[in-house]
Amino acid sequence: KAGVTQTPRYLIKTRGQQVTLSCSPISGHRSVSWYQQTPGQGLQFLFEYFSETQRNKGNFPGRFSGRQFSNSRSEMNVSTLELGDSALYLCASSLQEGSEQYFGPGTRLTVT
Amino acid sequence: DQQVKQNSPSLSVQEGRISILNCDYTNSMFDYFLWYKKYPAEGPTFLISISSIKDKNEDGRFTVFLNKSAKHLSLHIVPSQPGDSAVYFCAAIPRGGANNLFFGTGTRLTVIP
Numbered sequence: 001k002a003g004v005t006q007t008p009r010y011l012i013k014t015r016g017q018q019v020t021l022s023c024s025p026i027s028g029h030r031s032v033s034w035y036q037q038t039p040g041q042g043l044q045f046l047f048e049y050f051s052e053t054q055r056n057k058g059n060f061p062g063r064f065s066g067r068q069f070s071n072s073r074s075e076m077n078v079s080t081l082e083l084g085d086s087a088l089y090l091c092a093s094s095l096q097e098g099s100e101q102y103f104g105p106g107t108r109l110t111v112t
Numbered sequence: 113d114q115q116v117k118q119n120s121p122s123l124s125v126q127e128g129r130i131s132i133l134n135c136d137y138t139n140s141m142f143d144y145f146l147w148y149k150k151y152p153a154e155g156p157t158f159l160i161s162i163s164s165i166k167d168k169n170e171d172g173r174f175t176v177f178l179n180k181s182a183k184h185l186s187l188h189i190v191p192s193q194p195g196d197s198a199v200y201f202c203a204a205i206p207r208g209g210a211n212n213l214f215f216g217t218g219t220r221l222t223v224i225p
Contacts, residue, residue: 004155033211043156043201043215054211090155092213098144098205101213103155 002027004093004104012110018079019106025072025093031055032074032103034066037088046089049074050097078109086111113141116204117215118178126224131189133219135163135202136185147187147212149198156201160187192223 005024013019015058031088032050033056045058049068066076072093078085092101117136125131133147143164148156162169162176162185169176175188186215189196199220 004157006155031211033213035213035215042217043203043213045212045214048211050211058212088153092155094211097211098220099211100146100158100161101211102158103148106153110154 004091004102006091006104007108008088008107009105010108013081014112015081016100017061017081018077019081019109020075020077021089021091021109023074023076023091023093023104025074026102029093029095030072031094031097031100031101032072033092033094034074034076035090035092036060037090037106038086043051043090050058081111083089083111085109097102115142116202116214116216118202118219119159120219121217122132122220122222124222124224125192127194131187131192131196131221131223133187133189133202133221135185135187135216136183137204137214139204139206139214140183140207141208142187142214143207144205145176145185146176146203146205147174148201148203148212149196150201150218151153151198159200189221192221194223194225197221197223 032078033048048056068074094101146161147159150156
């Protein structure tokens, strides 16, 4: 069974721009969660989608948003990029609530 | 406010010996715990998990122990192998918390051949 895939793997943007990251979950998984990893803050939860609905949200500003499609694929968007948004963005999928989450390889975003 | 803590940033162990990685948590609402292994520039790889109704779970060389009264869990790797060298994160999910994983800060394990 194919794992979680994320595109693109690397991205360089400038301040003020917006970016869209994509995630395809493991087949059959309906829950997709997004995390941000930075050296200073570690791994932090952004939001989770299940059956196209945002079920849970972390403590991030409204510039961070996401959505999920009917095929469970998910996208996250960051608008008005700031230097501090430079991070590894990880997507994870799971079969059900409260179960193991399986991570993709991540998208490395650099904001200059 | 770090609700899941890994107080040892690094650990070195000889090949063949036991590696013990520790994790403490403060939120009594956590009821499912997981360990992940991570290499640089890759996503975390799921290793093993434990529900709060258990105190031990084994999977091959990996065993996780949970002490709810102490709010402490540990991961034992026996025997340790050089390929185990990576950063290990513990994570917790609160009861009714959907899939919001709270991660610790990680412990870098180095297994010396």
